Amino acid sequence: MTVETKGKELNQYVQDSRKSFEQHLKELVDIPTVSADPAHRQDMDKCAARAAELLKSFGASAEVIQTKGNPVVVGEFHRSKDVPTVMIYNHIDVQPADASEWKSPPFDMKVDGDKYLGRGSTDDKGPALTVLYGAKYAFDNGVPINIKFCWELEEEIGSPNFEQFLKDNKEKLHTDYIAVSDTVWISRDRPAIGYGLRGLLGVIVKLKTGTKDVHSGLVGGLARNPIGELAKLISRCYDATTGEVKIPGFYDDVNAVSENEGKDFLASGFTVDAFKKAHELIKLRTEDNLEGATRIWAKPTFEVHGITGGYSGPGVKTIVPFQAEAKLSMRLVPSQDPEKVFKLFEDFVKKELPEAEIIREGALFPYMGERTGPEAEAAVKAMKEAFGKEPAFVREGGSIGAILSMQKVLGKSSLFLGLSLPEHGYHAINENYDWQQASGGMKMFVSYFKALSELKR
């Protein structure tokens, strides 16, 4: 079921598309593509096949490409070799959902007025489908651009096979521009375009001082305490009150946030109060809005995720633990290099606690796209036309492996033209998407494709 596009006013097209959009979104949401659960492997194939059919029914070419893990769906509205190409990345796998916590079944999408309730509705099946509606209108109405689709099915598990997929299909995926539609605005009142990601360096530090827990009455005072020593090490690495990292050289490659960037951070609608409410936090390290936004988007961190070892039951059991493990990570910002930071960390730990064993976990580079220049201007124009407001340029505090892989293999940076809102319950129960963002998003992508097609190559 598609909607007539040719010669139709964009507003009319979008209005006429509503029923069809809702029907197709339900088709996708109702397939439980939970990538974290191997039991859903067949649903992955089913959803990939359905997505490819959908692309074809809209007039695009489409194919399902196998990887060592879940497949990737690629498609294209191809105009000509002589016009520019843009690729939009989305993903159609979803987070797990515990049905008992939801007010309606997570994999049986319900339309509730303007709201679409179901797992994956906003992350990221809804935005993927929104792009497709916009792309069809642009293509059918002659916008001189080739539009490629890349729908991954392993995003929620860290894209373990995506980089190899890109390498294996590099020619097919050749593009001039990349946009990613998988991010969240800060506030419904203000469109947001993302251009930066933090990197990540995970490490485990282990200390073993014996072979079994020993009674502290027998050995306390003479025996070493590995949890105590790791606590000391952590406190030498950073001041948990302020968040300041004390590892020598850690901040050497960190760039200050420019005045313009800072203005945009605030323009996004970010406030410490809203942040606190959204994440249900009691008190933060600062109450200042600009400093708050800068801390999550543009400053590196040192974080303790857990300390294992010793006694963890109720009350106190007076043992001296024989081993302990600190689970740590550092979020990194442009232009910090995970390799270099790991070396700084390792040198510091070797000096402070030579017996500790350091285990390196995953590392991801930070990412910095362009917030100025013609491509960014095209995105600004599109957001403004569709949503009636100047968008704010923001960064993401997390790390998205797929974006780094696309930059590495395809040689293009990405802008993040997300459509989700804080109230959509990203990764939470009762996830939803809404017609306001879907309809606005369709128009935004039409404008974006037009604006891109007009750029000088």
Added chain:
Amino acid sequence: MTVETKGKELNQYVQDSRKSFEQHLKELVDIPTVSADPAHRQDMDKCAARAAELLKSFGASAEVIQTKGNPVVVGEFHRSKDVPTVMIYNHIDVQPADASEWKSPPFDMKVDGDKYLGRGSTDDKGPALTVLYGAKYAFDNGVPINIKFCWELEEEIGSPNFEQFLKDNKEKLHTDYIAVSDTVWISRDRPAIGYGLRGLLGVIVKLKTGTKDVHSGLVGGLARNPIGELAKLISRCYDATTGEVKIPGFYDDVNAVSENEGKDFLASGFTVDAFKKAHELIKLRTEDNLEGATRIWAKPTFEVHGITGGYSGPGVKTIVPFQAEAKLSMRLVPSQDPEKVFKLFEDFVKKELPEAEIIREGALFPYMGERTGPEAEAAVKAMKEAFGKEPAFVREGGSIGAILSMQKVLGKSSLFLGLSLPEHGYHAINENYDWQQASGGMKMFVSYFKALSELKR
């Protein structure tokens, strides 16, 4: 089955007692009096009844006294109101035992040459029975002293009902002297008499900064990290490398170890090397023997038993935890007061981390008996006569609630005339006792009762 005592040489009596001792010890060990496991409640009653019968068959009076928990067995060889009274404390409940880890069934005592293998053989059924054999000989041979027995069945679970039992039976338990036979020598080559215990103050510090774990990409840098803040607090409380406690005033009431005490600590045979092997520790805070002994017996500690909160599975999960809990305790030495130390700790935490919640767990006073004076001399004489070597005066690093209760309710301090050896596997698998310690112990208690009876009251 008892052995003729009257007019018999002590050595001959002890020699003749061996078969009988082994048979009675097996009767007691084969009843699995695991106080930590409520499923063994009936075994407690069974063992108490059997112990009372045993006391009676030896010619002592005996009764089983009920408490809110497990019963206590009391008995007496009563001579006259005109002679002094000594009470010996033992316990006949035992630690749990996992049969699959033992080389022979823990509750089916095996005699292997001089060794008696079974749970409770050395802790503390063997020593209890040893005292009984010595007491019978002393009594039957006219030593002018009343000898009382007090065999608890809740020692391994912290003596929760013992103080009330003492209060309820204060008249019956009236005594001039108390000895406790439930401690471990440092080395088989050197008898040890204990005279001091460390106290204990358990505390839990909780910090809550949100209502759920949050993704560190979204909030890291702005959100507080309760594990990091507790690690910092712990590092402010003590230097885990040296063990030095940094809470202001903490050491104010700590007395230095005298030169004589220090000499005795070393004379006990304590070495850092043996300690390391016994507890399977890799490296200690010092390699010096005197400092090592002082650290476990005569210095207070700050200990971290565990930190809960956050992620504890394999690898690293990049969440910012919303709450954390540090399980802590301080071992205290004479004349530190748990109340006063708690106040110092509380004041310090309130200043360093005002949002933290402090939960007080158990507290036990430190204990200091007399290592000089007539009673101590009687013990020295007895140990020397029986084992051929001058005993060393040592302290215990742990806390024994029963001893504090006896001092409080009965008004008498205790000396610890233990008979167990490090190689007996106290609280460990393949626990054992041996005829050398049993036979020496019988002689030692005979000498001890004689020496006590000769003291001026």
